[in-house]
Amino acid sequence: MPICAASVRLEVIVLLEAILIGVPMFELLRRPRRLRKNAAIRNMVRETVLTKNDLVMPIFVNANIEGESPISAMPGISQWGIQALDQEVELLLERGINQTLVFGLPEEKDEEGSDTWHENGITQRAVRRIKEKFPEMYVITDVCFCEYTSHGHCGVVAKDGKLLNDLTLRNLQKQVVSHAEAGADMVAPSGMIDGMIVAIRDGLDDANFHDVALMSYAVKYASAFYGPFREAVDSAPQFGDRQTYQMDPANKREALIEAGLDFAEGADVLMVKPALSYLDIIQDLKREFDAPIACYNVSGEYSMIKAAAEKGWIDEARVRREALLSMKRAGADIIITYFAKDIALEL
Numbered sequence: 001m002p003i004c005a006a007s008v009r010l011e012v013i014v015l016l017e018a019i020l021i022g023v024p025m026f027e028l029l030r031r032p033r034r035l036r037k038n039a040a041i042r043n044m045v046r047e048t049v050l051t052k053n054d055l056v057m058p059i060f061v062n063a064n065i066e067g068e069s070p071i072s073a074m075p076g077i078s079q080w081g082i083q084a085l086d087q088e089v090e091l092l093l094e095r096g097i098n099q100t101l102v103f104g105l106p107e108e109k110d111e112e113g114s115d116t117w118h119e120n121g122i123t124q125r126a127v128r129r130i131k132e133k134f135p136e137m138y139v140i141t142d143v144c145f146c147e148y149t150s151h152g153h154c155g156v157v158a159k160d161g162k163l164l165n166d167l168t169l170r171n172l173q174k175q176v177v178s179h180a181e182a183g184a185d186m187v188a189p190s191g192m193i194d195g196m197i198v199a200i201r202d203g204l205d206d207a208n209f210h211d212v213a214l215m216s217y218a219v220k221y222a223s224a225f226y227g228p229f230r231e232a233v234d235s236a237p238q239f240g241d242r243q244t245y246q247m248d249p250a251n252k253r254e255a256l257i258e259a260g261l262d263f264a265e266g267a268d269v270l271m272v273k274p275a276l277s278y279l280d281i282i283q284d285l286k287r288e289f290d291a292p293i294a295c296y297n298v299s300g301e302y303s304m305i306k307a308a309a310e311k312g313w314i315d316e317a318r319v320r321r322e323a324l325l326s327m328k329r330a331g332a333d334i335i336i337t338y339f340a341k342d343i344a345l346e347l
């Protein structure tokens with residue numbers, strides 16, 4: 001390899017600088033390192049700061065268990081029996097996490113997922129209990145059918161296996177009104193059904209729940225990162241997959257169409273899901289819409305970090321902080337994450 005004259009010159013300069021310690025060899029106007037000199041200045045110029053207010057902790061409530069049942073594919077996360085829920089909610093509040101997203105696992109599944117609109121459905125019981133005992137906890141409910149249907153799809157399915165869009169909308173209305181009656185502060189439909197936002201807003205308003213907020217899983221990709229979650233709530237589809245309602249990970253402009261529809265239909269908050277592989281989408285939505293943007297740091301993203309940390313390959317505390325920070329930096333106002341409970345101790 002020929003010796004490059006420029007690099008030799010640089011070597012000499014570096015040597016000179018070392019000899020003459022502290023005497024700069026170049027008159028550089030901008031030296032960004034000045035603002036990284038010590039913690040005080042780094043703290044002053046930091047652009048993005050993660051706080052407890054940004055984080056929502058999901059909770060899994062299972063009608064079939066008592067106590068706590070750890071989810072093996074999500075180390076540190078459990079399903080809770082309805083009474084055992086209290087200890088988890090109390091712990092979250094103690095640590096300053098005042099917002100939770102509730103997922104229910106019903107006693108029985110059926111074709112339609114009818115537990116979702118029963119007064120004594122598992123989600124309704126959980127919400128009522130949390131709100132009675134801990135009124136300061138802000139309760140968001142996941143609104144879907146896949147955990148409640150025998151076939152594992154997110155709505156009414158026809159004989160040929162197709163998901164029936166508009167019949168599903170009727171059931172969604174029943175479900176959200178019932179969540180609101182139980183005391184939910186916000187409902188979060190996650191099924192990617194066309195028209196779900198307008199149907200849900202209408203349903204809530206007709207029942208006089210004007211102040212129940214609506215967070216749309218507006219841009220939800222058909223992602224393999226949901227793997228551990230499907231074990232957690234036993235919701236893997238029994239046939240087919242979710243590609244006819246969830247989005248193709250290859251698409252970006254379509255994300256703006258989806259978000260635009262939901263915004264126009266009255267969604268208060270727009271969500272992108274998953275988060276880590278979709279930071280560009282979070283940024284696009286933030287730029288495009290005057291609405292708070294949420295993202296869902298999903299089960300696979302959580303479990304990958306946990307698994308690598310268990311093997312000693314990465315430093316969990318630093319990696320999870322960096323991951324969550326990247327979501328906020330991309331534009332997320334709200335981050336739904338299984339890390340909320342633990343990272344709260346460091347915020």
Ligand code: PBG
Binds near residue numbers: 142144225226228230
């Ligand atoms: C659907 C729903 C899913 C998740 C949240 N709500 C899964 C799916 O569409 O299969 C995924 C959450 C996660 O992976 O952490 N009710």
